[in-house]
Amino acid sequence: MTATAPLVVACDESGNDGENLLSGRSTVFAHASVTVAPDDAAALMDEIRGRTRSQTTELKSKTILQPRHQATAKWLLSHPSLEGCASVHLTHKKYFVVSKLFDSTAEELAHELGDDIYETGAALAGANLLFFLAPQSYGTAWDRLLMTFQRFMRAKDAVHAHEELAHLIRSMVTLLSDKDAVVRDVLGTVFAGLRHLGSLSKLQLGEGGEERLRTMDPLIAAVGATVRSWGSISGRPVEVVHDATKELTPVKIEWVKQFLSHPEGVAPSRQGLACELTDVRLVDSKEDPRVQVADLLAGTGRIVGESMVSEHQHPLSPSLIPMVSGASLWPIPGNMNVENARKAMLSQF
Template identity: 35%
Template sequence: MAEVACDESGSDGENLTGGNTDVFAHASVLLSMESAADQVREIRDRIRSPAEEYKANHLLREKHRAVLEWLLSPSGPLYGQAYVHLVEKTFFVVDRTVDLLLDDPQAALTLFRKGRRTFAEEEWREFLEAANQLLRMRTGDASDAPVADFLHTVDTLRKRYPRTDAAGILTRLSAERSRALAYRAGIRGGPFVLLPLLNPLLSSVLHTAAHWSVGGRPVRLAHDRQNLLTPERIAWIEDAARRRGIALAGLRLVVARDDPRVQLADFLAGIARKIASDELNGRGDPALSALLRPYTGTTAVWGDARSWERLGPPDDDPPSRLAPTSVGES
């Protein structure tokens, strides 16, 4: 049975609009322990850094550009043996919010694309932050205040920009106060304590398992240790995979420094996050984006059409087809 090693880059918990990164990347590698160890040694020999632990930023330095290109190239060790699930964080916030309140993925994509073109930059930022706070779980703070703040922001924008595509969706959101309050009640002891809606890790693990088990091939995941991956959440992932017909045989946590496969996944996750973030921000490197494309997949949570044209697999579905279902179904 195949065992795939996984790691992530860009985790800011549930702070998706005010964190340090704008992209979350979940990478996975299908290599034997021996082969992965050989490749890690090869990378160290090529870079020749005295650092005890290598990270993606070593490979991203301009002086090591040739090593980076080799690693991602068709002749490199990861080609055909690795996969990256990408999440554009601001779109993830909009998608989760609209899914919770309206259960309409197309509306999320429309609001994301039309809203940031219709509203002033500061207004769009205020909407994203209000949505983030609505969904965010804070220890000891599950009050209903974020509901009032979110609906106030929605109503202000709806009245300020009437008769626009964005305003139509905002009008629908403003009528869902009861759903928003029910969600906040769920934070205070319901299912969302187990399944935090805003953290992209859980759904990313499921997407990764689905990628490697295409055709019913059983797969196990070996994942770098994460505080979010408690025994209860691992059990939920395994159960959700069974319900969706994903042949996930199990998930175990490992220590990255003891598993060269996870170290390679860590390299790839950090590299992919940086390349994708550069594309989102208009400073993409065409050569690196082209090298990354074979590693990305159709389940990416991505709303920016321009950047996805450079990042998505050739002949891939357009971003409007990429929005996920809710975390409870992902």
């Protein structure tokens, strides 16, 4: 039994296309979490209904994102009851794919050789180097390679996975033939680690397990980051109350619990950084005002994030940015430098 009462964190998401990260409806996935009390959340929702004159039973983010309700959205984002009690984890979907490609190949190879490139910052730097510089070196061929990797990860069976992996290898060989490409060495480490994709494919296909793990779904990573962040801030175990979603199955929840309790399994440098996820309760958002508040924040986060991708300043950006989690999966040019990347990794823990 847990000696310390868990911190209850209510969550919702916006912009999730599952593992279809490159050709879905949104370029950004947002996952919001709040630790406000139910009564405070209910009061917030009642006030927002009054301000927007909404008669709906469940007020969603699309209401406060209407231009005429922008003042209400700003009011919510700056409300005192959310200060220190709300967080928005943003995932840049294309960057997520690039990071997954690097981590599942180059990082796995380094791990095999006894090198912890999470600790040195090389893992984060490598992903950012590929994200920012590979398009300059390879143009649309780079986008096609990423799409091939996504198809490999989403393969329906082993035969399909094998075909897409063969296509990925051919594509990478073609890109590596350009000896003048500025990221050729980085891509070379990815190529050297391609053989590690076989074990990842088995997880994706559910071979030897109860179900497919779908590690390309940003929701799983976001839930893990949310628990780790709130656990670190509070020093307490975390209980998640989440809007019902079919992806948070008992098997996946158990997988997240194990990952969080034994982070050293990913990298030795994470020894001692364990946190406890006690439970994930899936609820109907209509019945929990805390989840409704999280929905409003997630929807706002997605819209602001998409404006950042398109390099446009959204009117709500200044109000939302203070809530954005430092663990968000977002490309940062400065993190192409290994030392900057190392400091960024350390700041997350």
